[in-house]
Amino acid sequence: xxxxxxxxxxxxxxxPKNFGEIKNADTVGKVGNPRCGDIMKxxxxxxxxxxxxxxxxxxxxxxxxxxxxxxxxMACDLVKGKTLREALKIDYKKIIKALGDLxxxxxxxxxxxxxxxxxxxxxxxxxxxSQKK
Amino acid sequence: xxxxxxxxxxxxxxxxxxxxxxxPYFNKKFGxxxxxHGFGQEVKSALEQSREEVANFIGAEPNEIIFTxxxxxxxxxxxxxxxxxxxxxxxNIVISSIEHPCxxxxxxxxxxQGFEITRLPVDKYGxxxxxxxxxxxxxxxxxxSIIHASNEIGTIQPIKEIGKICREKxxxxxxxxxxxxxxxxLDVNSINVDLLSASSHKMYGPKGAxxxxxxxxxxxxxxxxxxxxxxxxxxxxxxxxxxxxxxEACKIAKKEMKKEGTxxxxxxxxxxxGILSKIPGSYLNGHPQKRLPNNIxxxxxxxxxxxxxxxxxxxxxxxxxxxxxxxAKLEPSHVLLAxxxxxxxAHGSLRLTLGRWTKKSEIDYVLKVLPQIIQKxxxxxxxx
Numbered sequence: 001x002x003x004x005x006x007x008x009x010x011x012x013x014x015x016p017k018n019f020g021e022i023k024n025a026d027t028v029g030k031v032g033n034p035r036c037g038d039i040m041k042x043x044x045x046x047x048x049x050x051x052x053x054x055x056x057x058x059x060x061x062x063x064x065x066x067x068x069x070x071x072x073x074m075a076c077d078l079v080k081g082k083t084l085r086e087a088l089k090i091d092y093k094k095i096i097k098a099l100g101d102l103x104x105x106x107x108x109x110x111x112x113x114x115x116x117x118x119x120x121x122x123x124x125x126x127x128x129x130s131q132k133k
Numbered sequence: 134x135x136x137x138x139x140x141x142x143x144x145x146x147x148x149x150x151x152x153x154x155x156x157p158y159f160n161k162k163f164g165x166x167x168x169x170h171g172f173g174q175e176v177k178s179a180l181e182q183s184r185e186e187v188a189n190f191i192g193a194e195p196n197e198i199i200f201t202x203x204x205x206x207x208x209x210x211x212x213x214x215x216x217x218x219x220x221x222x223x224x225n226i227v228i229s230s231i232e233h234p235c236x237x238x239x240x241x242x243x244x245x246q247g248f249e250i251t252r253l254p255v256d257k258y259g260x261x262x263x264x265x266x267x268x269x270x271x272x273x274x275x276x277x278s279i280i281h282a283s284n285e286i287g288t289i290q291p292i293k294e295i296g297k298i299c300r301e302k303x304x305x306x307x308x309x310x311x312x313x314x315x316x317x318x319l320d321v322n323s324i325n326v327d328l329l330s331a332s333s334h335k336m337y338g339p340k341g342a343x344x345x346x347x348x349x350x351x352x353x354x355x356x357x358x359x360x361x362x363x364x365x366x367x368x369x370x371x372x373x374x375x376x377x378x379x380x381e382a383c384k385i386a387k388k389e390m391k392k393e394g395t396x397x398x399x400x401x402x403x404x405x406x407g408i409l410s411k412i413p414g415s416y417l418n419g420h421p422q423k424r425l426p427n428n429i430x431x432x433x434x435x436x437x438x439x440x441x442x443x444x445x446x447x448x449x450x451x452x453x454x455x456x457x458x459x460x461a462k463l464e465p466s467h468v469l470l471a472x473x474x475x476x477x478x479a480h481g482s483l484r485l486t487l488g489r490w491t492k493k494s495e496i497d498y499v500l501k502v503l504p505q506i507i508q509k510x511x512x513x514x515x516x517x
Contacts, residue, residue: 005443013440014447019513036457037465037480038437041515061515063480065439065458069513105461 006100013066018076020059029120033112038064042116052083067106075113137495140451141488148337154381158374183380190383192320199345199363204311205235207330207345211307212239214353215276223273227251230471258420259288259472276305282313285468286419287428296325315386338382342375397426407500427487435516438482444506455482
């Protein structure tokens with residue numbers, strides 16, 4: 001029997017490592033999926049490495065299906081320690097590959113994780129810009 | 134891992150007594166009911182005996198029962214067959230907003246063919262008001278079709294009153310009784326229906342058999358044309374093993390339905406009370422009393438339904454949800470929206486449906502693990 005979700009999705013869904021809140025997060029991104037109603041909130045702590053800004057820590061809250069929770073958790077792992085620019089390059093295909101597979105109807109869940117990331121980074125840049133002024 | 138099946142509204146296992154009754158019809162009594170020889174005639178008489186048993190179960194005459202392949206087929210047959218046979222009288226059909234997709238979609242298709250569909254609202258429990266039906270019927274109305282008991286929230290409709298109104302107004306009345314058939318008493322004469330759909334695999338019979346009850350004198354066009362089986366109303370070689378099984382399932386239900394209903398109602402109420410008391414932010418969907426003895430439907434704050442279903446499945450418990458995440462169209466259940474739930478509330482819905490082999494210990498196991506699952510998922514969601 002081929003299970004509905006891959007082993008990695010189930011592992012991430014039942015035991016996500018990165019859920020929770022970062023109290024003094026440098027930026028937060030909140031996105032909703034217009035298709036199914038899932039909601040995701042990403043908290044990011046920015047650090048520095050070799051003069052570049054990197055994602056030092058990242059956590060999520062996701063109200064959604066198993067695929068939404070698993071993609072949230074995987075996206076956090078994929079971008080942790082990466083520069084902001086590198087993090088933005090992570091697309092949904094990369095997240096799906098890391099999860100083994102996703103049922104076709106669940107592809108949009110992985111897009112949510114990517115959108116959450118984008119929103120958080122954009123919020124960070126906007127915040128910095130307004131502080132400079 | 135022990136397995137607990139709480140999705141009886143999706144489909145039921147076949148009762149072993151039903152399987153036994155079916156077995157000879159696969160390879161010993163395998164003839165075609167249309168054949169003149171002994172092989173055919175032997176099977177033909179089994180078909181007619183089955184028809185009598187099913188008719189007897191709902192107080193109908195045998196020649197008012199047409200066997201079909203599925204309830205979806207029966208419901209398509211009703212809507213399209215009545216529409217095309219009576220379009221000279223009028224082109225309006227009244228349905229509720231909580232019908233099964235096979236009624237909703239057939240109605241939508243009829244709209245594209247020039248018919249007019251009136252969709253009646255329901256109250257917060259999912260009940261249709263007979264007064265609304267009365268107001269909706271107009272000169273052009275040819276059919277009223279209302280689901281007897283909701284497959285999602287279990288609410289039972291005041292079908293007798295609605296039927297009475299239709300009769301007084303001279304409009305055909307159909308009910309989709311798939312979920313109530315075999316669970317609560319049904320008599321086509323006392324509930325005033327002209328047409329009724331029911332399915333075998335929801336009441337411990339096999340898949341592939343269903344009926345449409347058509348009251349004598351009803352004008353209806355066939356959906357399938359061909360060899361003239363089923364009184365010319367449903368051509369197709371009859372699936373005799375499945376029909377024999379369906380009849381056997383009716384025989385069993387006739388004997389055991391009352392006791393089973395009482396037992397299931399107790400288990401249902403134990404589960405409902407348990408969830409309400411153990412899980413804060415849980416809300417019962419559907420009517421607290423006027424509901425099927427085996428249906429439980431909740432929505433939970435701060436969680437999504439598919440994730441509950443997957444967590445339960447990992448513990449061996451089978452359930453279902455009306456969340457958009459689990460639907461092929463990524464839309465929340467139209468039934469939950471019709472009873473006034475917001476999109477995000479329907480998003481957190483869970484349906485548990487009990488059946489013939491549900492044990493008290495299984496209910497108690499669900500009551501033990503469900504609160505932990507909800508709590509865990511709420512931690513992950515941060516209850517955003």
